[in-house]
Amino acid sequence: MSDKKEPSVWEGFKAFLMRGNVVDLAVAVVIGAAFTNIVNAVVQGIINPLVGAIGTKDLDGYSYCLESPCSGSGSTATGIRIMWGSILGATLSFVITAAVVYFLMVLPMAKYLARQEARRKAKEGTQEVIEVSELEVLKEIRDTLVAQRASGHDRE
Template identity: 80%
Template sequence: MSEKKEPNILDGFKAFLMRGNVVDLAVAVVIGAAFSDIVNSVVKGIINPLVGAFGTQNLDGYSSCLKGRCTGSGDTATGVQILWGSVLGATLTFLITAAVVYFLMVLPMSKYLARQEARRKAKEGTQEVIEVSELEVLKEIRDALIAQRGSGHDRE
């Protein structure tokens, strides 16, 4: 009798880690984390000073009070404070990140893929033209042979 070797847990884990999509995802997470630091630096170093020209550089400082006067902090705070500056800062960070990803990654890649597809179609079109012209030549040869055979039978 042959014994079936049960799969080892470590072998299964190794196979899982060696899948292409898991490795790609890990790389994307690491690059995304580094990219997030760059975007945050751009927001703090460029966007916040530009906004600061019209108000304060710290967007977190923008808020509104809905009920009563907003005084104190933590458990002793009174009033209902809306921190819309934080939301504005996060929105700007998101928009900058999305714009950079689109213009530096998605758009060039889609243009590259479109060029590759156009080259592939052009190559297929050329191949098709060659095949059609070969077919036309073969038809002409066939017709010429039929005409020769037909004229040869007429002589006999």
């Protein structure tokens, strides 16, 4: 029989929460939610007015009517309206978010990891050279000792 005790559900839950990747994921979700607000503000405050210089001030106002007459809004609307401006605004938000995440987070982290890997490989290469040179020195010592023993046996 085994004297090992099964971990309790509570201990397993604590171990799960204390794993680094769970905490990292929680931080990423919180930062992502805050970042979404910033991107939405940029789209609403800068992108929409720039697009509004060409047409309407709000991207949500861009639409196409499939079935006439398209009038009203919300529950009182008649006709079939395709709100392509909303899709354009959401797409712009996504592209801006993806660009900022890539250029400010992913790309610098990839460069950092590549530098770390290059340093590690350079360090390993230096260690290999040292190990090879040590091996050569040890071989020379062995050969010298063998030669000395051989010459010592020849004298006798």
